[in-house]
Amino acid sequence: MAPQLAITLVFFYWPAGQALYQSMLRQDPFGLRTRFVWFANFRKVLADPAYLNSIKVTVVFSLATAIVAMCVALLLAVMAEKAVRGKGLYRTLLIWPYAVAPAIAGMLWLFLFNPSIGSLAYLLRSLGIAWDPLLNGTHAMILLVSAAAWKQISYNFLFFVAGLQAVPKTLIEAAAMDGAGETKRFWTIVFPLLAPTTFFLLVVNTVYALFDTFGIVHAVTGGGPGKATETLVYKVYNDGFVNLILGESAAQSVILMAIVIALTAIQFRYVERKVHYG
Amino acid sequence: MATVDLKDVKKVYPSGVEAVKGVSIAIPDKELCVLVGPSGCGKSTLLRMIAGLETISAGTVAIDGKVVNAIGPTERDIAMVFQNYALYPHMKVYDNMAYGLRNRGTPKDEIDSRVRSTAKVLELSALLDRRPRELSGGQRQRVAMGRAIVRNPKVFLFDEPLSNLDAKLRGQMRVEIKNLQRTLGVTSVYVTHDQLEAMTLADILVVMNAGLVEQTGAPLDIYEKPASIFVASFIGAPPMNLLALTGSSSGPILADGTAIGFAAPGTQAVTLGFRPEDADVTFNAEALPGALVLPAAVEAVEPVGAESFLHCAAAGSRIIVRVSGRATAKPGDQLRVVGKAEKLHWFDQAGKRVD
Structure with missing residues (x-):
């Protein structure tokens, strides 16, 4: 049998099967007895206000991260394309943050915006903003989105730069001769032609925000204050490994698995078959 | 407008x-x-x-x-x-x-x-x-x-x-x-x-x-x-035939030493040109005063249908002559290319036209 298949079996199918099985088990507080409870864990999780809150937090966080990361990246890519000199340098500098590990990116932002020692937090306060991500849930969310988006901007930037380069120059020239100003050219010609890139990035960024931001959440807010920034993935970890409610945690991870499968299906269906022209 | x-x-x-x-x-x-x-x-x-x-x-x-x-x-x-x-x-x-x-x-x-x-x-x-x-x-x-x-x-x-x-x-x-x-x-x-x-x-x-x-x-x-x-060779297909000239007291001489038999306009002309359709071919040997006569060897024949192009070696260059209809000449034939004197073009050292 192909070794790849063996690896997939051992590291993917087996744990996934275990999670499925465990999601239907319930243990007593001391771990002495385990009962098979069918879908009781799922029913409990889905009725739990904390879980519903976590879904809301995740939707807000993912959408905000994806939108901020994509908008900033597109703006930077358009500006980098317009640069006459030093194009390569701009690009290198803008791609750099992608090499930073999520937890380190989180720490960076945490220090910058720490209410007591952060230099940027000091700046915000001197501007009259009562900046306090440790107590204010909205502030904590803004900080988290900033850190998560910052890391993803480089990746998006790369794709947008490539996308912009793929837009034929003659189309832009033709539009200019057709009387379209620069802004109009961007929104009527360039942006629609970037649609395949934009859609692809939307999926990738959403997946990133959903599943790859554990390190950032853990480093920056730890899900707090209260449960204001507890995303679904972070809640799985919290319930399972901190609070040791293994059955419910497994049920949550099975739900997450369903979401991943759905997103992958969307990606295959639309991104592969795409919104392409030409 | x-x-x-x-x-x-x-x-x-x-x-x-x-x-x-x-x-x-x-x-x-x-x-x-x-x-x-x-x-x-x-x-x-x-x-x-x-x-x-x-x-x-x-x-x-x-x-x-x-x-x-x-x-x-x-x-x-x-x-x-x-x-x-x-x-x-x-x-x-x-x-x-x-x-x-x-x-x-x-x-x-x-x-x-x-x-x-x-x-x-x-x-x-x-x-x-x-x-x-x-x-x-x-x-x-x-x-x-x-x-x-x-x-x-x-x-x-x-x-x-x-x-x-x-x-x-x-x-x-x-x-x-x-x-x-x-x-x-x-x-x-x-x-x-x-x-x-x-x-x-x-x-x-x-x-x-x-x-x-x-x-x-x-x-x-x-x-x-x-x-x-440049214009002569760029406009027209196939392009104009161009032959190098050297001057002498008796008149212009082609690169292979043949005298062309009549005077060039002005003394600075160093290149002689004629279009493929402004020349004809003949197998006869009669004298044709006032015309450019070049002994030539046919190298290739390109029949296009309404016309044929003869690629020939003449006066140390390759020239193309257009004949209407089917060409009777075959590769290897020796013949004479006859250029109409009034349809010749002359160019000086700088490549400019001389009239």
């Missing part, structure tokens, strides 16, 4: 490359001016400077008497047909054609009537709801033309618009472009490297080489009196 005047236009790129080295052309209203030349001669750069897509390093471009150097392509009221058509791939044919009108704030019903009437002229009415990728090359070409025509601009620019089409379609479109341009009466500048297109389309033909204008004039005038060796 407009005249186009170029005065000593130059283009120097930041790298120091001089693409256009001082070109002056005056195009009268409603005429079609063709810029022709080999690739890299600066003809496309010149066109792009008229369009406003390239900055003008020196000199002036004036449209309708108004210098437009500082005006961007958006405000010049010019339409251009690109080599790759540059149709907006995400828009339907209708929107491709309406785009320029919408940008200029034309009322909706007027846009609709203009797009539909232009589509009718170009036989695009049935295709208005298609996207460019669903069209054939010829149809795309028409849409590109329609997009230019519908705006009713002051000047049309064509950047090798037919080079992506197959030979048959190219011939059809060439005639159509000419007819359209004449009917609409729009001053046009047309860039091509195809001398057949240049000859058939132009009211004014401009032959360019290495960033400079070699000759400007009516196509047939240029064909009959090429101003330089």
Whole structure:
């Protein structure tokens, strides 16, 4: 049998099967007895206000991260394309943050915006903003989105730069001769032609925000204050490994698995078959 | 609708490359001016400077008497047909054609009537709801033309618009472009490297080489009196035969030592030229006073149908002679090429015409 298949079996199918099985088990507080409870864990999780809150937090966080990361990246890519000199340098500098590990990116932002020692937090306060991500849930969310988006901007930037380069120059020239100003050219010609890139990035960024931001959440807010920034993935970890409610945690991870499968299906269906022209 | 005047236009790129080295052309209203030349001669750069897509390093471009150097392509009221058509791939044919009108704030019903009437002229009415990728090359070409025509601009620019089409379609479109341009009466500048297109389309033909204008004039005038060796060899297919000359007291002598038997106009002529159709071949040996007679060996025969081309070795060069119909000569035959004396062209050391 192909070794790849063996690896997939051992590291993917087996744990996934275990999670499925465990999601239907319930243990007593001391771990002495385990009962098979069918879908009781799922029913409990889905009725739990904390879980519903976590879904809301995740939707807000993912959408905000994806939108901020994509908008900033597109703006930077358009500006980098317009640069006459030093194009390569701009690009290198803008791609750099992608090499930073999520937890380190989180720490960076945490220090910058720490209410007591952060230099940027000091700046915000001197501007009259009562900046306090440790107590204010909205502030904590803004900080988290900033850190998560910052890391993803480089990746998006790369794709947008490539996308912009793929837009034929003659189309832009033709539009200019057709009387379209620069802004109009961007929104009527360039942006629609970037649609395949934009859609692809939307999926990738959403997946990133959903599943790859554990390190950032853990480093920056730890899900707090209260449960204001507890995303679904972070809640799985919290319930399972901190609070040791293994059955419910497994049920949550099975739900997450369903979401991943759905997103992958969307990606295959639309991104592969795409919104392409030409 | 407009005249186009170029005065000593130059283009120097930041790298120091001089693409256009001082070109002056005056195009009268409603005429079609063709810029022709080999690739890299600066003809496309010149066109792009008229369009406003390239900055003008020196000199002036004036449209309708108004210098437009500082005006961007958006405000010049010019339409251009690109080599790759540059149709907006995400828009339907209708929107491709309406785009320029919408940008200029034309009322909706007027846009609709203009797009539909232009589509009718170009036989695009049935295709208005298609996207460019669903069209054939010829149809795309028409849409590109329609997009230019519908705006009713002051000047049309064509950047090798037919080079992506197959030979048959190219011939059809060439005639159509000419007819359209004449009917609409729009001053046009047309860039091509195809001398057949240049000859058939132009009211004014401009032959360019290495960033400079070699000759400007009516196509047939240029064909009959090429101003330089470059023009002589570029215009006409197959090209003009050129033979090197050396002078002597008794008259010009060809490279292989044959005296040509009559005097050249002026003493500076060092090159003699004649077009393939201005010569004939004969197997007889009679004397032909006053004509250019070259003993030649046939190397190859190219029958085209209505005519045949004989490739011969003569006077140390290779020459081509056109004979009508089927050629009787075969490769290996020895014969004589007879050039009509009044159809000979003479060029001096600098390659300029001597009359």
